[in-house]
Amino acid sequence: MSIHYKPGKEPHPREHRLIFKNIDRADWDNGIDCYLRDGGYAMLQKAIGMEKAAITGEVKASGLRGRGGAGFPTGVKWGFISPTNTKPVYLICNADESEPGTFKDRYILHQDPHQLIEGMAIAALAVGAKVAYIYIREEFPHAATICEKAIEEARQRGFLGKNILGKEGFDLEIFVHRGAGAYICGEETGLIESLEGKRPYPRIKPPYFPAALGLYMCPTIVNNVESLCHVVHILRMGGAEYAKLGKPNNTGTRILCVSGDVQKPGYYEIQVGHLTMGEVINDLCGGLKPGRTLKAIIPGGSSSKILKAGETYKIKRGAEVVEMGLEELPMDFDTMAAAGTMAGSGGVIIMDDSRDIAWVLNNLNTFYAHESCGQCTPCREGSLWMKKISDRIVAGQASPEDVTTLESVAYQIDGKTICAFGEACSWPTEAIISKFRDELTSHTRPELADTPKNPVTEKAMASL
């Protein structure tokens, strides 16, 4: 069966579309009839004939690693639900999509909600959940309505509700829960607190691993939208066959979201590790803008450490270690980790030589200062402090020591906080300073060394 896409929206020949097969299809809408015509919900039917453990077994065999950011093996996570558990089990789909640079879940939610619902129903069957929530960011109001409508359609056709597709005891209700504009609700324990109706203060792990003590202190599986969609394809292909896509330990496809200084930014679903960074830029994205050279890349969402053009990395290939330049790096989890950064959420931000790195750093610092939940002192104070210092650097009001102070503040956050936001806000700063120290320092003025920092302004006095 050949699939037609809307003019100008055809996938690039080097893409391998599973999850995004239906995105931008010419003859496609997000209703259930369309999904069913295409063979939809057949994998739920298949799952119903399988043992619970066999479903998890297929997902384990597929090698699928979570697409939300941490890259944790999905099947292993599902296996954490204790077999002796007697409490209710919850499934949560993380549709908070808020890591800067990431824009993939949005398209699934708007254009292919039934793929997600089918994936969730299979996951719920495997982990024994009877209630599931889609936690969707507030800024996707239409997606929330679309998902609610899709859930209703699925219930009417017997794919949700009681005794699903005639299977005695397989009950599932899915509810949409809208967030309210806070990035920290993407962090799974912050999300859970938010869903409980509280401020989304992340919980400390251990002991609050969601699989043990999650929503309402019950075992809870939290998975990203894209991860849950992969489950449908794993059942269709079989775990072992799916694992042949991509590379060992980096299996399957994933959606790269490319933004910044390229000719054709956008979303591209590729086999993990089959394209290098250079191929992503030059083949998929049509290259840099005319006359520009590459300066730096943020490879996996704004929280991943920046990579600088001209750097070389020692990467293991089989038994040998090879030296590679930035553009030669294959885009997969293990290579990104070996290059000192992470594949994260798949958000690739490309910067060319027109970009001022101090301005980039300040933009990121501002994001994290705004989004810290404020629960731990190093993160609450440090994220604001970092923003204030880079405000000064950008304004030409900083002294060279400010760069050193900024670096030391970052290292005092990293590893000392309740949740991984601490790393998310300090890693970009640490990496940018270590790689672009001279450029940052060139914005500073030695004669400002003795000028008081943070002078008490009239505005601050007035608020005392």
Add this chain to the structure above:
Amino acid sequence: MMIPPALEAKADEYIGHYPPDRKRSAVLPLLHLLQHEFRFISDEAVEWVAQKLGIAKIDVLGVVTFYPGFRQTAPGKYHVRVCRTLSCAMAGSHQLMESLCAEADIDRSHADHHHPIAVSADGTFSIEFAECLASCGSGPVCMVEDDFYEKVDPTVEGARSLLNSYRHR
């Protein structure tokens, strides 16, 4: 504050999405209903949600003040959110913000972390920066109420044609 019966019915439906002893979970959905109806969250709205869910007012207020998605003062008739974060900033979102403010006659000089929203002199538009709206490949992006706009022309002319489509409703 008059709660329309349809809103109350919807609120009861949302409460039913959570276990009976976990009604507090419905605080976000209820606040969304109220903000949608009344445009912002008033003290009375906080009180109503607290009573409805059987929790303390402070627990509702703590939620309202935490989330950037809730406002405690009235916005303009059409509320605009412009993405401020890196990819959109690289694509011109700061210019877009300036153009929108100029075109809508909005003074943002007093906006800060605690008062992010600025309202136009005539009350037609209000504006604030939002963090990454998850459409970084098609920046600069913005939202007007629930409508989403990509690759917005960041010039004054671009801002004018966007705002005009609301002015003439």
